[in-house]
Amino acid sequence: MAEKRIRVLVAKPGLDGHDRGAKVVARALRDAGFEVIYTGIRLTPEQIVETALQEDVNVVALSLLSGAHNTLFPEVTKLLKAKGLNDVLVVGGGVIPDADIPGLKEAGIADIYTPGTPTSKIIEFIKGNVK
């Protein structure tokens, strides 16, 4: 079991093409010793969940700046459950208004990161909460 590594899928659901934040997070996670599966922009929740399944990731990290987080983030958690992926930790980041955060957490997004969050906070949260 010496070789176990935390595997994280960094994915961008929806239509925005701004992936700089996602890439910064992906690199920070790699530097923290995680294996990061990076899938690029404009993905459907279905694609994200199928990738999470095939790659058997421990964490799905969603990044979204289009404003559609209230629809797309919960769609991902719902599909994960439907596929039997109950142990996957889901976190999200992007321009997300404070008012939306409780609803997203309710929908199964374990933690939300808004602009300016240090990547160390994301890493600590994942290390502390991964199953």
Add this chain to the structure above:
Amino acid sequence: MDIVKGVLGRSRLAAAKGITAVENEYPEATGIMQALYPHTGRAYILGITGPPGAGKSTLTDKLAKEYRKRGKSVGIIAVDPTSPYSGGAILGDRIRMMDIAMDEGVFIRSMATRGSLGGLSQKTADAVKVLDAFGCDIIIIETVGVGQSEVDIVKTADTTMVVLVPGLGDDIQAIKAGILEIGDLFTINKADREGVEKLHIEIEMMLELSGSKGWRPPINRTVASESEGVLEVIDSIEAHAKYLKESNELKARRAESIKTELLAMIAERIRRHINKTVTETRDFEKTIVRLQQREIDPYSIADDILDKILK
């Protein structure tokens, strides 16, 4: 979850969990592989290697699409390097394959090299077996052609394709010694760029020098991003598969690969046994001290220890 039953019943979740078990060396991994082994050996295995940025993932995506059109199910194992500094990795090959991500007949798995001591080739070979037992007709192993372990990985393939791009100039010299010898096929990708002819001639010359025994590796040209030349590549793969079968070399290659794998497994078990019974004992530490003081010599001690193990 019963992983073995799941894999044989074509459960994608079970296949994913099976590969994880192998990759993380879970205690149940050996049992899973023992049970799956009789169900392997059916898939055709294609190895793709070449320098970073050559377009291996894009080409893999296009090949997979074409195989799907022909009704074949496809498994893909994409290997990327682990950072030697952090132990982490960015596995980005899937970016080029998102079109086929939702296809039920395609299963893609990314693996990091994890800097293991030659263990990666075994893990990759086992991941291939999981996908073989899962029912994939074609399994594509994609690695970055930079190191010996990656060369070993593609050696487990039936057909190995080396992808190169024009414009790397003398870089071809650097990779020549490592990966060019293992190519059954060569593909010059990004063939709309300057330098194609030069590269083509260089590969020709290299093949000329190495001499051919029965099979002369063809050199194809592709622009994978535009799907240009992909059908010709598939034709070459099929021609090679046909050659292997008719010349009986497929059987010989697979026998060789099984032999290599078995010997590696034995060596690994011996290594583990030595760790447990020799390295981690107090006597061993004392021996090291005595060696350091030149009271004894390592040649005799190595023989003594071996005698003890064999008893």
